Amino acid sequence: MTTVDTPRGRKSGRRITFYVALAVFAQESTWNFYDAQVPPLLREHVGSAAVIGLLMGMDNVLGLFIQPWIGNRSDNTRTRWGRRIPYLAVGMPIAAVLFATIPLASSLPALIALMFAYALVANSFKPLGEALLPDFIRPERRSRANAAVKIASSLTIIVSALISTFLVDSHPKLAFSVPSVLMLVSAAVLVWRVRDSTSRAYREAVAEDREPAREDTPKPRMRDILRDIAGDTDRTRLLVILAILLFGAAWAASRSLITNYGIEALGLSRGGAGGLTLPSGVAFLLAAYPLALLSERIGRVRVMAMGATVFVVSLTIGTLLHTPTATIVALCVAAIGAAGFVINGAVVLWNLAPSSRVLGTYTALYTVGWATGGFLGPAVVGGMVDVTGWRLMPIDAALLAVFALGAVVRIELLRRRSSSEAGVAL
CATH class of the missing domain: 1.20.1250.20 (MFS general substrate transporter like domains)
Incomplete structure (x- = not known):
């Protein structure tokens, strides 16, 4: 995927855009459903709206610290799979399992522990799916690719609403499994079809690492x-x-x-x-x-x-x-x-x-x-x-x-x- 200016390059660009959109769609499906349906679970144990709001804001606080760290760590990772896919391949399945177990919590401490674990893991790969896009897509074509990703992200609001409408009342625990399955499928497709070690940005980063002027300098912190x-x-x-x-x-x-x-x-x-x-x-x-x-x-x-x-x-x-x-x-x-x-x-x-x-x-x-x-x-x-x-x-x-x-x-x-x-x- 060296260019998007040739017909072959444009086809490759559309393909990677689809995979990135799929990854973001799966991630945001869980986040939107989390925001919609975890507060009612907390309401069963907590009467204070302020406490519920505080607990629901926990993922944002974790994200402020974890996301920049993982973004930088992935930038400095070099494997045959690339620098993003290894983290997505591990993080997405773990987050999916944790998300599916949230409604199974029978006490407030257990619920908070599962919420924390899910937020910790999900934040640890949240920026990496989107980071694949500039890795593969040239600067002049990134707006249209990012538009497709934002459309996929916006559609998750509708998906969350549909799951809430048709499943939550009758099968509240099963409802959490639907976004989890979407994430598992997305992770499988990414691992099967994408190796960001072939991306233009990854190859450029490796080439920069090998420059004589950089060989003895630490990686960007x-x-x-x-x-x-x-x-x-x-x-x-x-x-x-x-x-x-x-x-x-x-x-x-x-x-x-x-x-x-x-x-x-x-x-x-x-x-x-x-x-x-x-x-x-x-x-x-x-x-x-x-x-x-x-x-x-x-x-x-x-x-x-x-x-x-x-x-x-x-x-x-x-x-x-x-x-x-x-x-x-x-x-x-x-x-x-x-x-x-x-x-x-x-x-x-x-x-x-x-x-x-x-x-x-x-x-x-x-x-x-x-x-x-x-x-x-x-x-x-x-x-x-x-x-x-x-x-x-x-x-x-x-x-x-x-x-x-x-x-x-x-x-x-x-x-x-x-x-x-x-x-x-x-």
């Missing part, structure tokens, strides 16, 4: 990579991570708080308010791939800026019009804008990586930035709602996106001024 990003006078990479965190916060807040907004501000029933986001999910899926093609034509940073702008304007107009129909339309348009940002955030960060030796670490920095935003966003916007009221909640979420837009605009200005980024596919 996490703290050295972070120091390089923080100390870079250009600030582009730091701004990209900041923009990802801020937009992730805005997106998470706009999704997680919309049901309460519908109830409190629009006067809808719980069911009606919960359905406000369904059309926007479809809009995201339909817009992702065309926006990826547009990104490759006019530039990824430009599409990210356009997407953030559309997100802000649509939520603002929807708030001002203040009707259920206007809210649904605004959420749909905002989702299209979000798609333009989301499919390109990781790609821009990958393309700014100084070497193929650190792509796994950069993938982990993206996932941590996005997850941190997802963790902080609802809390920050919730605090703003306490001050401004539910009536202005979408505008409160849009305000976070304004800061993300500012970071993206700054990135574009830096890119135009700097000649050092010449040839980088941004």
Whole structure:
């Protein structure tokens, strides 16, 4: 898989994109079902919503530390299978088994132990499936490949809802086995069909290792990579991570708080308010791939800026019009804008990586930035709602996106001024 510019290379690119999408689909299926159905299990043992929320946030805290570490460790791994597949081959089956046993816990300590074990193992390979994409796909084609992966990830929300609808009430323990089986099948397919030792990035990393100037130097460490990003006078990479965190916060807040907004501000029933986001999910899926093609034509940073702008304007107009129909339309348009940002955030960060030796670490920095935003966003916007009221909640979420837009605009200005980024596919 040396290129994606020839017909054979494009076919190989589509093939690896499918396998990466399959891996991400399997992983996110378990995570989405975990978020939907583990809280009711905790509710059987714990009466405090705050304690339940704290326990449910445990996986995010673990991810902040584990994901960058495993991304960096995989970057420095050299085997005949490659540097990502060995961890996926071991981690995915173990996580699948642990996930299936969660509903079998008969006490709170046992449930917490299984939750911790699953979160520990699942976080240990979470960024590695996505890291396969920049390993195989050339920079100029990564947006369309990442769009396919994001579509697969978004579909898991529907899968989780379907499992909850048809299995949870009648077979609550069996329901957890469905995502587990999906993960086992995905792991088997990956191990059978993919060897990332054949990827362009892996071969480049091995070639760099063998350069005389690098033979006696240590492999890139996490703290050295972070120091390089923080100390870079250009600030582009730091701004990209900041923009990802801020937009992730805005997106998470706009999704997680919309049901309460519908109830409190629009006067809808719980069911009606919960359905406000369904059309926007479809809009995201339909817009992702065309926006990826547009990104490759006019530039990824430009599409990210356009997407953030559309997100802000649509939520603002929807708030001002203040009707259920206007809210649904605004959420749909905002989702299209979000798609333009989301499919390109990781790609821009990958393309700014100084070497193929650190792509796994950069993938982990993206996932941590996005997850941190997802963790902080609802809390920050919730605090703003306490001050401004539910009536202005979408505008409160849009305000976070304004800061993300500012970071993206700054990135574009830096890119135009700097000649050092010449040839980088941004």
